[in-house]
Amino acid sequence: MAFISCFAALFWLSGIASAQAQPPPVPPPIELDSGRPMVPLDGRSLYWIDSGGRATPGQVEAAGDTIGWALRERNRQYDIDGKALWLRFDAAARDDGRWYLELGSSGIDRAQLFYRQAGGGWQVQEAGDTKAVSDWPLPGRVPTFELARPSGRPVRYFLRIEHARVNFASPIAIYSQGALLAAREREQFLLGGYFGLAALIAIVSLANAAVNRDRNFAAYATYVIALSLGQAAYLGVGAQHLWNDALRWNAMATFVLPGISTAAALWFTRTVTEPARFSRALDHAVRALILAVLAAVAIDTVAESRATFSAVMALTALGLVVVLLLVGTVWAEGEDPYIRLIALGFLPVLVMAMFPVARGLNLIPASVLTRYGLTIGAALEMPILFYALSLRGNRRREADVRSAALARTDPLTGLAHKGSLQHRLDSALARCLRQKQACALLAVKLANHDDIVREFGRDAGDKALVVTAAVLRGAINDVDLAARIEGSEFAVLLEGPTSTAAATECAQQIVARGLHQSQALPPTVVLKFQVALAMLPDRQFDSAGSMAWLHEALAGMRTEERRAIRPLNF
Incomplete structure (x- = not known):
């Protein structure tokens, strides 16, 4: 009886191994027509990881199904440090429109699209941080490639991606020209509003800091500027509009600026809450954390490894906890009448920042919240904090204003004399x-x-x-x-x-x-x-x-x- 059980187990394991050895079903060609202006590649493409990162499109094409293609699934993450990720899909356009392949995230090191032209030669398009945005096939925030013109037959495409230090998990989709233009106009409008608001609040805060000698507004302006630059790097706006030709800086900015904005946020929170009034140990801990974040950013800039960037992300997560602790301490022990409004201002960023931090730690796949969550939180935060700081500043300056007004007003009633x-x-x-x-x-x-x-x-x-x-x-x-x-x-x-x-x-x-x-x-x-x-x-x-x-x-x-x-x- 034991022999029969062992034989059954071996038969079951061999069946599993045989099933795993079978190549995945090849997805049918993607039918592109105007009735479906956006088609995601999830479940419609195959992927293969080139461990050496040296395979050419000709070699990949010649190898066919022998290299171990697997079906690309939604929300899948790929660790491709020192490697290359290849995607293969077939698409056939059924009308005369133009179609584009878009990678849904910025900051990708290198992306290349290959397909055979009618004459048999390779058509090659390249984008990513290794190339100036102005030299991309279709300049923009994220890598975008134009597909072959309609020819009445399916075309096989190979997409090669290099991306280090963070797992690759960007959504990839095919858009019609109209859908792509509409999406870009919408995002430019929203991002323009966000960065315009940030610039306005930064300028007014700097003016308040200079005119009233208010260090709270000085710290807030620094925080807003650092956060906005970090978002510009993370969203690809910086590479598109601010530092198009600075390729080395463009590759660094995505990792450097978010860490600096974390340090600026901690400094601003410390300035506003003044934790030394309640606990010198807490105040020293905040100072130490600011220095630790800046040191981790410096080390990551030199070492450029997955481990150092993970350390920056871990310290950023700790920074979010410390910000919450500082605001909570002042709320519980202080007598500041505006601390609840300040806490309300911090709340959107504290909640939304968890998504990009978790993404940086490879805990969750890329999504709308990982890409735009912090931007949404900051857009909600900035006017609330500015209003709260204005009320607090007016209260602190009230005695000075009343003193200056004594020359022309009645001291008891505040009316003119x-x-x-x-x-x-x-x-x-x-x-x-x-x-x-x-x-x-x-x-x-x-x-x-x-x-x-x-x-x-x-x-x-x-x-x-x-x-x-x-x-x-x-x-x-x-x-x-x-x-x-x-x-x-x-x-x-x-x-x-x-x-x-x-x-x-x-x-x-x-x-x-x-x-x-x-x-x-x-x-x-x-x-x-x-x-x-x-x-x-x-x-x-x-x-x-x-x-x-x-x-x-x-x-x-x-x-x-x-x-x-x-x-x-x-």
Whole structure:
């Protein structure tokens, strides 16, 4: 019985070996017609890895099926360091259109397409980092080749690929001319928008850093520039538009710039979160990681091996974890009111960066997310972080702004003071006389200010004056001016041209808004305003005379008077 079992096992193993020795079925020729403008090569082509990397298309053609072709499957990765990957497929065009073979990823070292011409000679096309993009058969971000013109018979194609340090896993497809042009126009539009946004934010951030001496914006501008250059190299935009003839740099940029952008991201995060406030050990660890990333990039540039690039990718993955740790630490222990907005800005990049990092470590095949995930995340991140940094910067500069404004504003309410109002009124009167138009001046008194102070204290009285300032600002336009004259007396200048109806409406808004309850004041307190208003110029008054005229009218209004608005000359 044991003998029979052993014999059965041997028979089963020999059957498996025999099945594996059988050549794969040859895919039928790909039918190209206008009804199907894009045809992927997955499952429609065979592949073979030339371990020596020296086989010629003639030798590959002559060997036929004896060299061990295998069916190319979707999402398959190929380790071809020091080797060459050959793909073989047959295609027949059924119309007079032009068809193109596109490799879906940039940064490929070398790609060559071979097919026999009608005369029997080889037609050779070459693209990749070893050749300037302007010299490619069809210049663009990714290697693209034109297929043979329709001849009424299938044409056999051989695609040879060299690619080191990262497994080759690019999608490969055949496109009609219309489909290819539409796809390229769409991607150029989207990438142009992304890089335009990045350039705008970098320029404005640099301006903020220079004008306000804000190191957060300086670090952010550095990060945005480094990230954008890294994306330009990774997506092939740099080779296409920025460094077309710099072949050596083009081969290095795909590996160097993403690592530098990782170091810039860590520096920016450290600058924004200031981890030294919570843990010196964490701060030193971040510094050490930045130096480690830069050192790994330098070593990888010199050694140019799969192991050194994997080290850069591993440190990049660690950098993503550290960025998350820094933001989380400040969120948990800090009192920064904008940290949640900053964390929201980091989130898209932290999530989307995992895909290209995993691809660099050969953990997943190439896909839309590995190619464009970081670009999408950065496009979402940049405006959010810029807005958050602007809010934070404005808060930090608020004391300086208020100090600088003391020369022309009231320190309690932030409104213009009496001198500023008089200067603006002089200009408004001169302009009204010259252009034969009218402006309006309103004198406003908080009639119950003394009662508020007497019942609730000086602090409540000061808050009432601040709320009054907010009421006046809400009742006027940006070109008008609200000012505090003295004590509980204010003024509003409607520079014009204006009318009696507009001036009256403004006065009514002020009185009505004062009667609304404010959370800054005790629950039972409302603001009772009295307003005297006049259309100017009048009676040859200058600014001082006009202000004195309204002040006298306002002083004549009794506190218990029911009529809260007194027009003087209409």
